[in-house]
Amino acid sequence: MAKFLIPIIIFHVGLLPIAVAAAAAAPPAVADDDRSALLAFRSNVSADPGGALADWGRSPEFCNWTGVMCGGPGRRRVTQLVLSGKGLSGVISPALGRLSFVFDRLPRLQYLYLSYNNLSSHNTDLDPFFRSLRNCTHLQELELAGNDLGGRLPPLGDCLNLEILDLSYNGLQGPIPAYVAALSSLKLYLNLSNNHLEGSLPLELSKMDMILALDLSANELAGSIPSQLGSCVALEYLNLSGNALRGALPASVAALPFLQVLDVSRNALSGPLPGSLQVSTSLREANFSCNNFSGVVPRSGVLANLSASAFRGNPGLCGYVPGIAMCEPERARRWRPLVPAVVGIVVAVSLMLSAVGCRSMVTARAKRLGRQSVRLVDGEDQAEREHPRISYRELSEATGGFVQEGLIGAGRFGRVYEGTLRDGTLVAVKVLDPKGGGEVSGSFKRECEVLKRTRHKNLVRAITTCSTASFNALVLPLMPKGSLDGLLYPPHGGNGGGGGGLDFAQIMGIVSDVAEGMAYLHHYAPVRVVHCDLKPSNVLLDEGMRAVISDFGIARLVAGEAASSTSDESAPCNSITGLLQGSVGYIAPEYGLGGHPSTQGDVYSFGVMLLELVTGKRPTDVIFQEGLTLHDWVRRHYPHDVGAVLAHAPWRERALQQSPAAAAEVAVVELIELGLVCTQHSPALRPTMADVCHEITLLKEDLARHGAADGDGDGCRRSFSTKDSLFSN
16 A cells, blocks of 8 residues: 555645635736746747647637646646647747746746657757746756757756656757755656766755656767665656666665665666565666676575576676576585596496486486376367367357357457357357458467466456367357446447446446456466557456456566566567557557567556546547647646546546445545556556555445445545535536
């Protein structure tokens, strides 16, 4: 629970409601100044391929312009500018600094999101823009990643409340200035990765004692890692990979009490791995590859749980992790000089004993092979009992010859037919497309492997399979309610529209079921499984509305028994990106940048699906109609306008008739925040599915308690009037 509370608390800080600091609306002069600043920014934009700024200037109400959000009395001051990923080209205008103009204590610019455009700095000089932010005392998040910003990092002015600074994927040069490294106000995230920064790591980084994530990867930084970095006691994510750092990894850094992810790969670090790593209770992922580390990787503790890829490229490392070199015993090293003297005696004795030794070896090997064959036969028999073979003829008979009338679903890998086996069992037969080649064959093998090695009430169960040279099929139980996507968006209208015929209790049940299934795949299954394609169409519902996760055709087995032929922990990033092209809206942003399959990617997909269920907004509709991710769309309204977030939720009207309506309102807010936390852009700031599952369980228990207490009239529960209700219009 503690691990989960950290990102929840972080997100609350990032979404604090805009304080009302004055009793009257902003004077016209202030509003005009904000409007002129926005128009000056637009005038410097040379290309707007998506028409994001098309409505700027058409109306005097600039608070209604795309990407502009206002707050304060009368909502007349710009507090957020959200234009990430719009494809804007041009020079970033210093006029934006006027949005932070101090006037009569009114709210000022707090969030500036311009990432993933093609904005550049004037003559590679960032100083005019950053100097314009000298009054940005209320600015909390400044995100300019993925642009064409060049030159050196200038001073940031009086950004006393800045919590997130993201300048990654630009062309910044020179050293990291001390005044940037000493931004002690940064509580969440500093990302300067994928630039051309050089020089040493400044000691001033140690002043960021509240920062949670620090990413300086893929630069040209040199020198050693300062031990003073251990003063960043709140750090959870540290990425220094892809630089030219030398020397030892400081024990103080390895001993950071909350560190969960550590990546120092692709440097020139040397010496032994710090012993403090062994006793870490928080570290989940680490990468030490492609350095000059030496010494022994112990057989127990945190390091022993990492894969061999975390240590590769360090010739001096040895240990007990499968896949890296075994260490030579200490006794062997001591006796090595005496070996030549003993060779003659050993050879003579070995010749005398060779006949007896060979006969013993042959006998022992025969016994061992006999035991192995017994185990293999037993394993095959067990698999046969759990998944009895079925012929193509029986499947054809069960589906009426795979007729069109029995078709209940189709996808890129094949079709699904409804059928009835000879014993009366209703089944869904998933027939793989024989024209799909190796991609479909790999999908079939992956799905069979996952279904064979996992068992959970919220995962689909395979009844059997049928596999010939030209025909591959999975036989699954028929789910009477179909898929969650079909319930939310019926093909013939009905009660669809992002909430379907679901009430809030059913939404809670489905969310809980999916969370439990995903937590099992990530943390408790015999092999760790990354689903890679979680979305409503891959969630099926049985007669009792219990949700089960299906379609493991592109899943990845990323840990566990190394003997699995389908394990693809090191699968290339572009393969997973290609397979996920059909699931726009649910794909984690790091996959689009070449990221490997990860459990954090599944958490993102779950968060999108959670927001979809709560808001009634389909993520693809939001992307194509408004150019925003569902996460960005919700953040645009939350927390100051929860009613707008829930305006399209069909279940909202039914919630008014439910007895624990007040408790449901609290739960809705919690679910919105949970969905936003799961869909944060940085994977390191997302919770694990185990934490998500635990939080949802607590919510369900709270709902049950409030439902039972509704008639008690003890007055201890928070009450909502109809006027204030989130469910009322």
